[in-house]
Amino acid sequence: MPHNKIYIFDTTLRDGEQVPGCKLNTKEKIELALSLEALGVDIIEAGFPISSPGDFESVNEISKIIKNATVCGLTRAVQKDIEVAAEALKYAKKPRIHTGIGASDIHIKYKFNTTREDIIDRAIRAVKLAKNFVDDVEFYAEDAGRADMRFLAQLIEKVITAGATVVNIPDTTGYCLPGQYGEIIAFLKNNVTNIDKAIISCHCHNDLGLATANSIAGVMNGARQIECTINGLGERAGNTSLEEVVMVLKQHKELGLYTNVDAKLLWPLSRQVSEVMRVPTQPNKAIVGANAFSHSSGIHQDGFLKEATTYEIIDPLEVGADLSKIVLTARSGRSALAFRLHKLGYQFNRDEIDVLYQIFLQVADSKKEVMDNDLHAMIPSELQVKEDKGAMAMHA
Known part of the structure; x- marks a missing residue:
C-alpha cells in the first residue's frame, strides 16, 4: 500500500445514523452511498446487518451497486453477527467485515463481566470466523483510548495473527488528548511485532471536541486509516468530521499525507447529508458551515x-x-x-x-x-x- 496515503473510512451510514431521528431507509442509504463513492472515500461502512432487517437490506443493496469502494458491515464478536454480515455482503466487489470487542478494563469488567484472557479468546475466534467469509477483516478494540496499553498491544498482535487486515483503535468516549492518542498509536507501532501486516485505523469521537485533532495525531504517529462521517455526525457529540481531516491533510502538505477525496464535492455532499438526515449543520462548522467563508x-x-x-x-x-x-x-x-x-x-x-x-x-x-x-x-x-x-x- 502507498505509505503516505490515508484511507478514508466513512461511517455516516452506520455511526452517523445513530444520531436520534436520523434513521435512513434503504433508498436514502443507496443515494448517499453513491455520493460517498463519487467523493472518493475508500471504505463505506454501510450498516450493522444483524441489527434489523432494514439494515441487512441496506447493506445488501449497497453491496450490489458500489463498484470501487470497499463495502463494510459491522458486527460484534458473535458468530451469528458475523454470519449475517457475510450474507449481507455477498454481492460486494470488495467486502469487509468489521468485528470487535471491548478492550478497556471498564468494558471488560462492567460490560462483559469477564477477563482479559476471555476477551482475547473471543477476539481471535471472531476474526478467524470472519476470515472464512472475506479476505478483508477489520478488528475494533472498543474503548482502546482507556485501555491498558500493554494489554491492547497483546490483543492487537493476536488478532493480526488470526488474520485481521485492519486494526481499529477507537477513542470510543472521546476521552483522549491528542498527545495521548498519538502515544497509543506510536506504542502499537513500536511494540506489536506483526503490526506491519495490518493498517492501523483511527476511530475518534468528539465528546471533548478533539476527534479531528486526535485523528490527525493518530496518522502523524503511523495510522493510515481515519474513520469519519460527513458533518461529524455520530453517537452523542459525533465522530471525526470527514471534511475536516481531509482539508487538514490537504492544507498541511508538510505532513506528506494525502487522501483520494475530491474536495470540490464536500459542500454539496454536506448539504445532501444534512437534508436527507434532517440535521442542520451549525453555521460555524469548519469547512462546510454557512459562515465558514x-x-x-x-x-x-x-x-x-x-x-x-x-x-x-x-x-x-x-x-x-x-x-x-x-x-x-x-x-x-x-x-x-x-x-x-x-x-x-x-x-x-x-x-x-x-x-x-x-x-x-x-x-x-x-x-x-x-x-x-x-x-x-x-x-x-x-x-x-x-x-x-x-x-x-x-x-x-
Whole structure:
C-alpha cells in the first residue's frame, strides 16, 4: 500500500445514523452511498446487518451497486453477527467485515463481566470466523483510548495473527488528548511485532471536541486509516468530521499525507447529508458551515478585500462552496460598505461613502445584518442618480 496515503473510512451510514431521528431507509442509504463513492472515500461502512432487517437490506443493496469502494458491515464478536454480515455482503466487489470487542478494563469488567484472557479468546475466534467469509477483516478494540496499553498491544498482535487486515483503535468516549492518542498509536507501532501486516485505523469521537485533532495525531504517529462521517455526525457529540481531516491533510502538505477525496464535492455532499438526515449543520462548522467563508468584522473585511489569504486559508471553490461573503453588520467598516454598494451598481467617491457610512451605522445598530434592500433604502435621493449612472456603465 502507498505509505503516505490515508484511507478514508466513512461511517455516516452506520455511526452517523445513530444520531436520534436520523434513521435512513434503504433508498436514502443507496443515494448517499453513491455520493460517498463519487467523493472518493475508500471504505463505506454501510450498516450493522444483524441489527434489523432494514439494515441487512441496506447493506445488501449497497453491496450490489458500489463498484470501487470497499463495502463494510459491522458486527460484534458473535458468530451469528458475523454470519449475517457475510450474507449481507455477498454481492460486494470488495467486502469487509468489521468485528470487535471491548478492550478497556471498564468494558471488560462492567460490560462483559469477564477477563482479559476471555476477551482475547473471543477476539481471535471472531476474526478467524470472519476470515472464512472475506479476505478483508477489520478488528475494533472498543474503548482502546482507556485501555491498558500493554494489554491492547497483546490483543492487537493476536488478532493480526488470526488474520485481521485492519486494526481499529477507537477513542470510543472521546476521552483522549491528542498527545495521548498519538502515544497509543506510536506504542502499537513500536511494540506489536506483526503490526506491519495490518493498517492501523483511527476511530475518534468528539465528546471533548478533539476527534479531528486526535485523528490527525493518530496518522502523524503511523495510522493510515481515519474513520469519519460527513458533518461529524455520530453517537452523542459525533465522530471525526470527514471534511475536516481531509482539508487538514490537504492544507498541511508538510505532513506528506494525502487522501483520494475530491474536495470540490464536500459542500454539496454536506448539504445532501444534512437534508436527507434532517440535521442542520451549525453555521460555524469548519469547512462546510454557512459562515465558514463569511466575514463580518470590519478589520477582517478590510484585510480580506485587499488580499483574500489574510483571513482565508482555504479558497471556498476548493471545497465546492459559493464565493466568500461580506456580511454587513455594525462591526463592518467603510471598505466593506463600499464593496457591497459597488456590487449593487453604485459608484460613490470617498466623501460620499463617509456620509453614507454614518447612515449605515444607524441602520446596522438596529438590525443584526444589513441586507441589500436596506442599502438601497438608506441612500438619500440626491445620491440615487449615482446608481443609474453606475448601472449604465456596468451594462454598457
